[in-house]
Amino acid sequence: MNYLAHLYLSGESEKMLVGNFIGDYVKGRQYKSYPDEIAAGILLHRHIDHFTDIHPLHKEAKVLFREDFGHYAGIVVDFIYDHFLAVNWNNYSDTSLRWFAKRSHSVLLSNFKHLPLRVQGFLPFLIQNRRLESYATxxxxxxxxxxxxxxSSLPSKAPVAESILRANYETLGLNFKTFMQELMHYVTTEFDVTLELPLASGQPTP
Known part of the structure; x- marks a missing residue:
């Protein structure tokens, strides 16, 4: 999953959110040098990535991009999943995407000293360009x-990814919807994460 999904799946804990956001930039046992709750967020990030990588629906979506992106197809799908989360945000949260993005920015800035140098470097641009909100288009x-x-080493073929996404938009949207429901269940039951859902049933709307 990409940035927006990791932030969303952190639940109500600000420190978990920080850890989940920086998870890709903390290697091996480095997480042990962080405060306990941030370390827990880093480990949650790793569990989410593992769940995603082995899930049949994620593998199914990758097939569409494998010819052009090779073993980077999973990264492309992660971006696209963030798009479907953003564009359907009201089905997953009772607050606006704008409010969520602003809260996430505030939390990350207030924990700036805990961010790896690479994250400190790109965070201002992510905030300035309202990148999280831009995922909705x-x-x-x-x-x-x-x-x-x-x-990065991701193949510079964004127009190709766009063509594939537009040609398979409905299929990928349904793929994401089912996958996200299963991932949310995994996070809330296995890691005791509380998500702010729009329905008392705890499930996103159809």
Whole structure:
């Protein structure tokens, strides 16, 4: 999963949110040097990634992108899942995406000293460009892929990813919906995370 999903799946704990956000940048046993709740968020991030990587629906979605992106297809799907979370945000939260993004920014800035140097470097740009909110549009998520392609080993084929997404939009949307329900159940039952859901039933709307 990408940034928005990891932040959302942190629940109500601010320290868990920090740990979940920086999880990709803390390697091996380095998490032990962080305060306990941030360390728990880092470990939660790893469990979410493992759940995602082995899930049949995530593997199914990767097939669409494998020819063009090879073993980076999973990263593309993670971006696209963030898009579907953002565009359907009202089905997953009783607060607006704008409010959630602002709260997340505030929490991360107030814990700036705990952020790895690489995260400290890109966080101001993520905030300034309202990147989390931009995921709610296809253009926004493709722009994020384009930026990542410039500064990482992700193939610089954002237009290709956009074409595949548009051609398979409904299929990928349904794939995400089912996958996200299962991931939410996993996080809330296995890690005692409390999510702010719009329905008392604890399930997103159809």
């Amino acid at each position: 296809i253009e926004g998520i493709i722009q994020s892929m384009h930026i990542m392609g410039k500064y």
